[in-house]
Amino acid sequence: MVTEISIHKTLKEYFGYDTFRGKQEEVINNLLAQKDTFVIMPTGAGKSLCYQLPALVMEGTALVISPLIALMKNQVDQMQALGIEAGFLNSSMSRGEQDATKQKVMEGVMKLLYVAPESLVREEFVDFLKLCTISFVAVDEAHCISEWGHDFRPEYRRIREIINHLPHIPVITLTATATPKVRLDIVQNLRIEEANIFITSFNRPNLYYEIRYKINAIPEIITFIKGHMNKSGIIYCLSRRKVEEIAEVLNVNGIKAVPYHAGLDASTRSKHQDMFLNEDIHVVVATIAFGMGIDKPDVRFVIHYDVPKSIEGYYQETGRAGRDGLEGNCILFYDFNDILKLEKFMKDKSVSEREAGKLLLYEMVSFCESGTCRRRTMLHYFGETEELKEDPCRKMCDNCRSPKEMFDAQEAATFALQAVKQTDERTGVIHLINILLGTANQQVTIAEHDKLPVFGKGLGLLEEKAWKTLYNQLMVNNFLIKDIQDYGIIKLSDKGKEYLENPQPLQLYVHKNMDIGHHGDDGEYEDYTSHDEILFDKLKTLVRKVAAEKKVPPYVVFSEPSLIDMATKYPVSMQELQNISGVGQGKAAKFGAPFIKMIKDYVVENEIERTSDIVVRSTAKKSMIKLFILQHIDRRTPLDEIAEIKGITFDEVLENVEQIVHSGTKINIDYFIEELMDDETVDEIMDYFMAAQSESLEDAEKKLGMAYTMEFIRLVRIKFFSDYGN
Numbered sequence: 001m002v003t004e005i006s007i008h009k010t011l012k013e014y015f016g017y018d019t020f021r022g023k024q025e026e027v028i029n030n031l032l033a034q035k036d037t038f039v040i041m042p043t044g045a046g047k048s049l050c051y052q053l054p055a056l057v058m059e060g061t062a063l064v065i066s067p068l069i070a071l072m073k074n075q076v077d078q079m080q081a082l083g084i085e086a087g088f089l090n091s092s093m094s095r096g097e098q099d100a101t102k103q104k105v106m107e108g109v110m111k112l113l114y115v116a117p118e119s120l121v122r123e124e125f126v127d128f129l130k131l132c133t134i135s136f137v138a139v140d141e142a143h144c145i146s147e148w149g150h151d152f153r154p155e156y157r158r159i160r161e162i163i164n165h166l167p168h169i170p171v172i173t174l175t176a177t178a179t180p181k182v183r184l185d186i187v188q189n190l191r192i193e194e195a196n197i198f199i200t201s202f203n204r205p206n207l208y209y210e211i212r213y214k215i216n217a218i219p220e221i222i223t224f225i226k227g228h229m230n231k232s233g234i235i236y237c238l239s240r241r242k243v244e245e246i247a248e249v250l251n252v253n254g255i256k257a258v259p260y261h262a263g264l265d266a267s268t269r270s271k272h273q274d275m276f277l278n279e280d281i282h283v284v285v286a287t288i289a290f291g292m293g294i295d296k297p298d299v300r301f302v303i304h305y306d307v308p309k310s311i312e313g314y315y316q317e318t319g320r321a322g323r324d325g326l327e328g329n330c331i332l333f334y335d336f337n338d339i340l341k342l343e344k345f346m347k348d349k350s351v352s353e354r355e356a357g358k359l360l361l362y363e364m365v366s367f368c369e370s371g372t373c374r375r376r377t378m379l380h381y382f383g384e385t386e387e388l389k390e391d392p393c394r395k396m397c398d399n400c401r402s403p404k405e406m407f408d409a410q411e412a413a414t415f416a417l418q419a420v421k422q423t424d425e426r427t428g429v430i431h432l433i434n435i436l437l438g439t440a441n442q443q444v445t446i447a448e449h450d451k452l453p454v455f456g457k458g459l460g461l462l463e464e465k466a467w468k469t470l471y472n473q474l475m476v477n478n479f480l481i482k483d484i485q486d487y488g489i490i491k492l493s494d495k496g497k498e499y500l501e502n503p504q505p506l507q508l509y510v511h512k513n514m515d516i517g518h519h520g521d522d523g524e525y526e527d528y529t530s531h532d533e534i535l536f537d538k539l540k541t542l543v544r545k546v547a548a549e550k551k552v553p554p555y556v557v558f559s560e561p562s563l564i565d566m567a568t569k570y571p572v573s574m575q576e577l578q579n580i581s582g583v584g585q586g587k588a589a590k591f592g593a594p595f596i597k598m599i600k601d602y603v604v605e606n607e608i609e610r611t612s613d614i615v616v617r618s619t620a621k622k623s624m625i626k627l628f629i630l631q632h633i634d635r636r637t638p639l640d641e642i643a644e645i646k647g648i649t650f651d652e653v654l655e656n657v658e659q660i661v662h663s664g665t666k667i668n669i670d671y672f673i674e675e676l677m678d679d680e681t682v683d684e685i686m687d688y689f690m691a692a693q694s695e696s697l698e699d700a701e702k703k704l705g706m707a708y709t710m711e712f713i714r715l716v717r718i719k720f721f722s723d724y725g726n
C-alpha cells in the first residue's frame, strides 16, 4: 500500500524535491488509485514526474510511449543518474542489448521502459509484454494521437489496441498542448472517457508576444539581438538552408551564432547544443527540431523568422523562452507568402491530413493578422475561457501595447452570423466567406447556397481576408463556437443567437493587411521595405537609357526587384551596390557607376537619412552549392548530371544557375545547350529575349509557342543573361 508519506519520501529521496509542484500530487494519487489520468500542462510544468514517481512505487514496470528516440535516451539517462532502473527499446539497438533490457523487465527490476510507438505495435513486442508485469501505461506527447495536433503520428492511434492485450491497467496521458478538439481525439482514441483530467493554465505571463511584417527581417533581427547582447536566444526557421544562411549573416555582422538542424551530423548538433547550454555562444539558429527536451531556463528571446504551422507549434516554440519566469521576448516575422509555401509543402500528404493542416495554418493566419490580444487568442484556442474574463495579458503583447483601430462591425457581424444560421451551422469559414462574397463555386452551388438571402451580401463591405479576421474575432468573443467533433465547422453560441435576435453596435478590430511582402520565388529578393517611389522612377529611366546604349533590354541591366532594393537602401558605393539583391560584383562593375552617382545626388538633394546605421553585410553570394555548380560547369559536366551528383533536382540546378548569372557572374553553358538544341532554336529564343519587354518565362512561352519546352527557354535565357548582362 502506497501512502502519502511514501510518495513524499520518494520525491525527496530520488528526485531531491521537498514539495510537489502544481497538481503533481493529485495526478500521482489518481494514478496510484488505478484510475485513468489525463494531464495537460505546459512545457516545464513537471509532467515527467507525474509518471516517473508512480513507476517507482508501483509493482512492475511502467511502459512509457514517447515519440522520439532522442527524448527517450535523454530521459533514461536522467533516470539512471537518479539511481532509477530505466531503459528503452528501439530498433537501433543490438539483439544483445535488447535481450538484456527485456530480461530486466521480465524480472521486474526495471521500473520504466520507454518505447516508440513503432516498436510497440510489433507483434513480438506484444508477446513479450504478456510475459511481464506492467504497472501502467504512460502516453507522453499524447497530442501526437490527433491529426489536429501539431505533430500527428499515425502509430499513436494504435496504442489502445495494444493495451487491450494486457490485463487491465491504468493509462496516464500527458501533453503540453491540446486544443479542445485534440483533447477529445485523445480521449476517444485511447478510450479513457472516464479519465480524470488535470489541467494547468497555459498562460505564460512573463512572455511578451509581438508579430511583425516580414519586410526587413534580417536588419530587424540584428538590431534586436544587438540590443540584447549576451542574452540567450533561439531563431527558428523552417528550412535548413535558411538556418545556415541566417547563422552566417549573423556571424558576419558580429553576432556569434550556430546553426542547428537535422542535416548536420549528430556530433556537430550536440556540440552546438552544448555550446548554447554552456553559454559559449548565445544564439542558435534552428529548425523546430531544436529545443525538444532541452531545458534551458534563461532563454531570453525566441524569434520566428518563418511562420509556424499552427498556433500550438507557435505556443510550444515560444514556450522555450523565459522558463525561469523572467524576461522572454517572442517575435514572429509574418508574411502571407510563407503560408502559401507551407501549403505547397503539404501536397504529398493525404487529403485529410492536408485539409487538417490547412485549417491549422489558416488559424495561424487569423492569429497573425488579428488586432486582438495575442495572449487572449492563444488561451482561447486552448479552451481557456474562464481565465479570460480578467485581463490575462497586462500589456504583454503588441496588440495590447498599441491597440489597433476599431470599427463598428454591426452590419458585417450580422451578415457573418446570418450566413452561419442560413447554412444550418454545417459549414466552415471559407465556405461562409464564399457565400458572403457571392462566389458561386461548385461547393456553393451544389448546396444551393447561392439561393440564400445572405448570398453576396458581404460584397463591398469587407475584403476576403478581413472577413476571416472578423470570423476569428466573433469566435474569440464567443459569438461563434467551433464544433469539436467536426473540426472546421462553426456554430452559433447562445450569445450569437441572441445577437441575431437583437443586433447592436459592436466594436471590432479593423483587419490589418499584412500581405505586402514581395517575394521572389528563389527567396533571394526577400526583405525589402516599402521603397522610395520617386527614386525608383528615376532609376527606371536610367536603366532604360543604359540599356539602349548597350543595346540590351532594360531588365538585363538591373531587374526590377534590384531597383526596388536600391530605392530602399540607397547604396552610394560599389561595395553597397553589391549588397543589393540580384547585383553581384560583375554587374556592379559593368553597369553600376551611373546608378551610384544618381543615388548619391538624390540622397544629398533630398537630405535623405539612410535608413539604418546597421549596414547589413550579406554573406558570400556564392554559397557552397553554387560554388559546386560553378566548378562543374567549368568542367563541362552536363547540368542534369550535376543535379544527380549533388542529389538535387534539375530545377534546383537551373534556379541556382539563374541566380548566379543574375548576380553578374558570367557562365558558359553552351556545351550543354548544344547537346539539346540546334543553333536555329537557340537563335530564335535569343532573339525573342532581345526584343522582349520582360524576362518573364510565361510570356516567352506564350510568344514562342509549343515548339520550345520551358526548359529550353530557361537554358537559353541563362545564356542570354550571361552573354549580354554580365
Ligand code: ADP
Pocket: 017, 018, 019, 020, 021, 024, 041, 042, 043, 044, 045, 046, 047, 048, 049, 295
Ligand atoms: P515537462 O515534461 O512538463 O516539460 P519536466 O518534467 O521536464 O517538464 O520538468 C521541468 C523541470 O521541472 C525539470 O527540471 C524538473 O526536474 C523540474 N521539476 C519537476 N517537478 C518538480 C518539483 N516538484 N519541484 C521542483 N522541480 C521540479
Ligand code: ZN
Pocket: 372, 373, 374, 375, 376, 393, 394, 395, 396, 397, 398, 399, 400, 401
Ligand atoms: Zn495582449
